[in-house]
Amino acid sequence: MGxxxxxxxxxxxxxxxxxxxxxxxMETYDPKEGSFGTVSLKELNKAGKWVVLFFYPADxxxxxxxxxADLADKYATLEQMGCEVIAVSTDTKFSHLAxxxxxxLLEKVKYIMAADPNGAVSRYFGVYDCHTGLDLRGTFIINPxxxxxxxxxxxxxxxxxxxxxxxxxxxNIYLLxxxxxxxxxxxxxxxxxxxxxxxxxxxxxxxxNE
Numbered sequence: 001m002g003x004x005x006x007x008x009x010x011x012x013x014x015x016x017x018x019x020x021x022x023x024x025x026m027e028t029y030d031p032k033e034g035s036f037g038t039v040s041l042k043e044l045n046k047a048g049k050w051v052v053l054f055f056y057p058a059d060x061x062x063x064x065x066x067x068x069a070d071l072a073d074k075y076a077t078l079e080q081m082g083c084e085v086i087a088v089s090t091d092t093k094f095s096h097l098a099x100x101x102x103x104x105l106l107e108k109v110k111y112i113m114a115a116d117p118n119g120a121v122s123r124y125f126g127v128y129d130c131h132t133g134l135d136l137r138g139t140f141i142i143n144p145x146x147x148x149x150x151x152x153x154x155x156x157x158x159x160x161x162x163x164x165x166x167x168x169x170x171x172n173i174y175l176l177x178x179x180x181x182x183x184x185x186x187x188x189x190x191x192x193x194x195x196x197x198x199x200x201x202x203x204x205x206x207x208x209n210e
Contacts, residue, residue, distance in 0.1 A: 005124045014126045026114040029096040048144045050083040055127045055138035059091045059099035063159045072108040074162040085111035
């Protein structure tokens with residue numbers, strides 16, 4: 001892809017929305033297989049996958065298991081869309097294994113849990129908090145071409161809603177095949193889209209309600 005995520009001791013240029021994401025690799029715990037492994041963006045791009053990176057502060061915390069459990073409820077649907085979901089924190093793969101297997105809320109978690117203990121990938125995505133060594137709650141969608149198409153970052157104390165992630169995924173998948181169109185607020189699959197042009201200026205209401 002022409003670039004790689006830099007080690008944490010080198011200057012960091014954050015990823016930009018609408019631009020190609022530099023390649024990165026992380027060690028993982030895969031609950032589905034019950035084994036350790038690695039994941040890289042390059043390999044996921046080669047496989048034509050959409051990628052959701054779901055950064056969270058830490059294992060063995062409080063809001064985090066509620067978020068990962070909520071995401072687990074949508075995982076099968078996201079997987080059917082051709083999406084690879086990767087939960088990421090600065091914990092190790094060993095901590096991921098222990099937490100997933102001890103916290104009852106995580107029983108349904110089947111997606112990959114990636115370890116970023118030096119914070120290199122977290123810094124690149126702008127979610128690393130240098131005062132705590134933890135990640136903010138960041139959700140990023142990368143399309144099969146390796147382009148970052150969605151970015152959301154919340155502070156530590158606000159949990160996310162996977163319903164909105166699913167809606168964003170449906171919209172971005174649709175727009176990849178229909179680049180001339182745009183999805184209005186609250187758009188869901190099957191609803192009307194907009195096709196920007198001089199004829200649409202000042203006539204958005206009419207277009208959506210015709």
